Amino acid sequence: MASNPMEQFTVHRIGPEIKIAGIDLSFTNASLFMVISASIILLFLFFGSKEKKIIPNKIQLIAEIFYNFVAKMISDTAGSKAKPYFPFIFSLFMFVLFCNMVGMLPYSFTVTSHIIVTLIMALFIFVAVTIIGFLKHGFKYLKIFVPSGVPAILLPLITIIEIISYLSRPVSLSVRLFANMMAGHTMLKVFGGFVVSLGILGGWLPLGFSVALTGLEILVAFLQAYVFAILTCIYLNDALNLHH
Amino acid sequence: MRSFLSLSLALTAMSTNLYAAEAGMPQLDPTYWASQAFWLILVFLILYIAISKFYLPKIKDNLDNRENKIKEDLEYANKFKEQSEAKAKEYDTILKNAKKEVSKIHFESKNILDKDIQSKKEIMEKDIEKEILKAKKEISELKKNSITSIQSISESIVSDIIENISGNKLNESSIKATVEDISKKNINKYL
Numbered sequence: 001m002a003s004n005p006m007e008q009f010t011v012h013r014i015g016p017e018i019k020i021a022g023i024d025l026s027f028t029n030a031s032l033f034m035v036i037s038a039s040i041i042l043l044f045l046f047f048g049s050k051e052k053k054i055i056p057n058k059i060q061l062i063a064e065i066f067y068n069f070v071a072k073m074i075s076d077t078a079g080s081k082a083k084p085y086f087p088f089i090f091s092l093f094m095f096v097l098f099c100n101m102v103g104m105l106p107y108s109f110t111v112t113s114h115i116i117v118t119l120i121m122a123l124f125i126f127v128a129v130t131i132i133g134f135l136k137h138g139f140k141y142l143k144i145f146v147p148s149g150v151p152a153i154l155l156p157l158i159t160i161i162e163i164i165s166y167l168s169r170p171v172s173l174s175v176r177l178f179a180n181m182m183a184g185h186t187m188l189k190v191f192g193g194f195v196v197s198l199g200i201l202g203g204w205l206p207l208g209f210s211v212a213l214t215g216l217e218i219l220v221a222f223l224q225a226y227v228f229a230i231l232t233c234i235y236l237n238d239a240l241n242l243h244h
Numbered sequence: 245m246r247s248f249l250s251l252s253l254a255l256t257a258m259s260t261n262l263y264a265a266e267a268g269m270p271q272l273d274p275t276y277w278a279s280q281a282f283w284l285i286l287v288f289l290i291l292y293i294a295i296s297k298f299y300l301p302k303i304k305d306n307l308d309n310r311e312n313k314i315k316e317d318l319e320y321a322n323k324f325k326e327q328s329e330a331k332a333k334e335y336d337t338i339l340k341n342a343k344k345e346v347s348k349i350h351f352e353s354k355n356i357l358d359k360d361i362q363s364k365k366e367i368m369e370k371d372i373e374k375e376i377l378k379a380k381k382e383i384s385e386l387k388k389n390s391i392t393s394i395q396s397i398s399e400s401i402v403s404d405i406i407e408n409i410s411g412n413k414l415n416e417s418s419i420k421a422t423v424e425d426i427s428k429k430n431i432n433k434y435l
Contacts, residue, residue: 010270011280023278030276031283038291045295049302054310067303087296095291116277117284182271 005189009113009182030117033109037098066094073230078237085236092121093229100181100221104214112224113181115174122174125232133239143242173231180224184217391427399423 013026048063056064070090074082082089096112103110111117133141145162146155191213194206399419406414 006269011273011276013276018279024276025279025282026276027283028276028279030280031287034283034287038287041291042294042299045299045303049299049306052302052306052309054313056306060306063299063303064307067300067307087300088292090300091288091292091295094295095288111284113271114280115271116280120281120284121288178271182269 005186005193008109008185008189011114029109030111030114033099033102033111037095037102037111040102041094041098066090070229073226074233077230077233078240081240082233082236089229089232089236092125092232093225096121096177096228097222097225100225101218103181103185104218104221110181110185112177113185115178118174118178119170121228122170125173125235126170129232129235129239132236136240137242140242141239144238169235173228177224177228180220184213184220188213188217395420395423395427398427 011028011030013028014032015027018025018027044059045063047059049060051057051060053060067090070093071086073093074086074089078085099111102108103113133144137143145159145166147158147162150158188210191206191210195203195210197203198206399416402419402423403414403416406412406419
């Protein structure tokens, strides 16, 4: 009965095959869950902003809490200069959060557990932040690799380390989210498999673990969305306000 | 029980390994990478446009409205508070003035009353003095009159007594002289 814990991550085509210029762009289960997550966000925001009440109802209150949460996160980490990027950070946070949360439902697909998805988001952020940095500061933006107050003898080494750390940003950002989601879901599946294979007598212990892990995974789902968004804010802060 | 447990664990491990070896990590299979990238960009773009153009401005408007409303209400409340404070001050001054006026009126009327009483008292005292003087005069007159009348009465009584005792009529002038003499001696005891 125990099935492969990695099977939940397989992508398969839904509907007809779409090929544009020889590239397979078919609608898959991953695409389906992206659409579902985005639809849930849009529905939630629709009902959250439909009635403009002075005293908000529950859904409006939750939408406003999300708004204030992200707004505070941005102003705390990147300051007032980051205000034009608020819609992007908000969309990013909501998308990652809802993809993670939708992935917690049984038989669903976790979009963010795929390296290609997180890598594209991280690469976009990396490229965008770098472009913003160069647009705002010109070549002075390269100062980000040369921290001030470092002894001259250490400077070449520090600069190399800074460059490496800057270039590894998209990798760390994407792998963090992908690995967390994949590991959590694999673990859940493995413990679920144990419940089935150990049967009614021995299955209670892994079942308990499964329940506890589900709680933990919901926490991780929120936390990783938050971390993803806040790291984006921090990178944006580096590009907007040169500290070095 | 123990053997069953170990057997099932071994079976699970075996089957898991078997499948894992067969499938590996589906994330690293590049078949649908382009598709995932394409759909991610498409969905996220739509989401971003919808959120930034429609929903965030709405939520922001709503939050601003609420903040403004709270600010306005607070301003109103402050205004009303100031007004009520001003009114309370006004009331206080009115009350103070009224109190002052009351004490002034009280003082004035007291003075008037005092003066009135004083003047009336004086008049009364004068009247009383006059009456007393009058009464004194009357008394002294009465005293004089009473002495002469006492003398004449006592003269007639004496002459009557003497007449009844002795049967002789005495000389009136001698009686008169005697009575006068005695009354002069004793009259001071009674006056």
